[in-house]
Amino acid sequence: MGTRQSSPVPAIGELNHVALHVQDVARSCDFYSRVLGLQPMARPAFTFPGAWFRLGLSQELHLIGDRHEAVHSHHRGTHFALLTDDTHSWERHFLELGVTFQSRQRPDGASQLFITDPDGHVIELCTRPSAPGLPQAAG
Numbered sequence: 001m002g003t004r005q006s007s008p009v010p011a012i013g014e015l016n017h018v019a020l021h022v023q024d025v026a027r028s029c030d031f032y033s034r035v036l037g038l039q040p041m042a043r044p045a046f047t048f049p050g051a052w053f054r055l056g057l058s059q060e061l062h063l064i065g066d067r068h069e070a071v072h073s074h075h076r077g078t079h080f081a082l083l084t085d086d087t088h089s090w091e092r093h094f095l096e097l098g099v100t101f102q103s104r105q106r107p108d109g110a111s112q113l114f115i116t117d118p119d120g121h122v123i124e125l126c127t128r129p130s131a132p133g134l135p136q137a138a139g
Contacts, residue, residue: 003134010033014059016058016059017061017062018080019062019064020062020063020064020119021064021069022064022065022067022069022117022118023065023067023119025049025051025063025065029051029063032126033053035094036082036123037112038055039053040052041053043050043062048065049064050063051063056082056083070120071119071120072119073103075102075112075114075122077122078122079121079123082123082124082126083110083126083127085127087112087121087126090125092122094115096137099115101115101127106126109130110127111126111127112124112125113125114128
């Protein structure tokens with residue numbers, strides 16, 4: 001029996017987008033633009049409702065409409081995280097808007113805020129770790 005040599009795994013450049021299935025695209029657009037300040041971007045003319053937003057420099061958030069199934073999201077389960085330099089300003093912003101949030105401090109010193117969108121998707125806003133010698137990544 002011969003050994004099969006596999007070809008090298010192609011490189012992955014970066015995360016391109018996060019897609020969320022939402023019930024009401026207009027309601028979700030209001031949330032993501034007003035609460036998180038995301039900027040809308042052009043979207044191809046798909047045959048289903050949706051909207052796209054810019055996340056940082058090159059990533060995107062894709063909202064896909066007509067959700068009828070339940071959302072299962074939790075801060076220790078399915079969620080996505082957005083890196084920020086200042087969670088305190090976000091706390092003030094959320095308080096002004098009446099947005100419910102949870103605040104936590106990770107053992108590595110990173111600050112975390114968790115909010116929930118109108119469909120129940122959990123979004124984390126976090127800072128980089130502050131403890132020396134730890135990897136500088138969101139999580």
